Amino acid sequence: MPLSRVVNDPEALTITVVADFPVPVERLWNAYADPRQLERFWGPPEYPAKFTRHDLFPGGRSHYVMTGPEGDKAPGFWEVLAVDPGKSFEVRDGFADEAGVENTAMPSMRMVFTFEATEGGSRVTTVTHFGSTEQLEQLLAMGMDEGMRSAIGQIDDVLADLASFAAERATEAHILSDSQVRVTRVVRGSVEQVWRAHHDADLMKRWLLGPDGWTMTVCEIATKVGDTYRYCWEPEGEGEGFGFDGVLLESVPPRRAVTTEHMTGTDYPSTTNQMTLTPVDGGTLLSIVITYPSAEVRDMVLATGMTDGMETSYARLERDVLVGS
Template sequence: MPVTRVNLDPENLTMTLVAEFEASADRLWEVFTDPRQLERFWGPPGWPATFTAFDFQPGGRALYEMTSPTGETTGGSWEFLRISDPTGFDVLDGFADASGEPVAGMPSMRMTLSFEPLGDRSRLVTVTTFESNEALEQLTAMGMVEGSTTAMNQLDAVLQSLREYALGKGTRTEILDDVHVRITRLIDGPRELVWRAHHEPELLQRWLLGPDGWRMTVCEVDARPGGRYRYAWEPEEGTEGSGFGFDGETLLVEAPRRSVTTEHMTDTDFPSTTNDLSLYEEDGMTLLTLLITYPDLQTRDMVLATGMTEGMETSYARLESVLVS
């Protein structure tokens, strides 16, 4: 993971985060000063950001909104205080309402970002200075340390081109914490088609099959918030195993960028997961990211032990063949 150190210093009212990347400091600067790239990682997993304004000059402001898997939103703002191209900048970071105004009762903080060259690599040092000890305690209790860490650990996928980051690496599974797992797979095809393949039953039945020797017998999809879906599979003759299925509810749809559903194994009392799918296109290829939230560590480990990654890779390889045809 890129983040190497996070230090809280209540005496000096600061939080220092240090991360190192396999990219130049100039590339790091580019990512942090382009809102379209910035919003790909700014925000912890499950709360991606959308920047609605970005006036990158001293005295200018940036506004962003983070959206939860269930559609809740929280807003933020930056006021640019100092810009030293290409070594860093300072902002006054705070909470903002839908109109971009500060949220009453919520503290703001000064955030200093420094981009340091390490040969072909780079180091990011972020120092956040709080208004008071009460503000530091309030924001850390809200999960600022964990949120900042997981957000910066998403940056690798942005610093490299999609082909450099994911081409030829197949389906990758990353354990983010006790209840979050991130699946990534680069799909050779445009985002619009990948989106359709995840939401149209006639396409789903051609690729969402797992290992060879299985067939999809039920594929019912209502891809609207509040809608339900149900999938079921049966082994073909000569394949060992018994039928099973999944069902769930659609929580959020932002076509063709993001969809969030619950997932429950049909006819069991196993707890549900939340599956947050996002798609990003670059040069005709689509990076698929699936953030799975488990109810607890035990459920996470039980599911991972089933060979989930291998089954997903077989399906995604089949998906690429469907897109070609």
């Protein structure tokens, strides 16, 4: 059991949780930086979480939904206030609706997570600050203390699971909801390198090709919010090409970009793609949350082998663009 101690301080309006683990501090930090890992312990076992957004950089935001055994949902958000990579981060944690919009009728709290190496491995100290005695008492009455204890008790299993999050794993898709899928891969390169590879037309034409035998003939990149983009591919031999177009909705270089995506020349509905780049051991965790118009469209796209084509492109990115750069 990792939990070392929990201290409730009504005078300071804080709850402090200290937990020790027999792993390097970098491994513990990654468990909080990687949404695939974080959602396996953020929330008690009977209310597992799904993170539909996780931006661990100052000014970023995270959205999560915890789902109970009867299907009842408890959405929440993090507003990321400060980050010292590998050492600490600070967020405002609060209640929300399923779209991540804050529920201002409920209190929010400030949480500071501090990571440090110890003789036996590493330690994370979480200090939760409340705005008033009434807020502290309200959240304790809702079971926050017990929830934090049971949630942090799950981290051991996550830390022991090295294979599921290894940098060597191929591109994977995880269903988050009826309309959302998260595609992830650790790319062996820095955040800045991976961002540039997605925003430099000459580089994109070298790697964003899917299966062998295709050429990217058009690469018009959106550089400002509101700009449109257009990408087209043609087979090197016989066959018909295809393309995508869309609009840049949000851009926070070099960490986050949100776009619409539509297959050119069709009446297919657009998707919304949220790309987040997070530094982790082994490179950069590339995470794309795709929102589809329906579960049927989601399943149809996944059945095309989408992730296989993406994996071929990302492997080419590492091999032909990032190695030696």
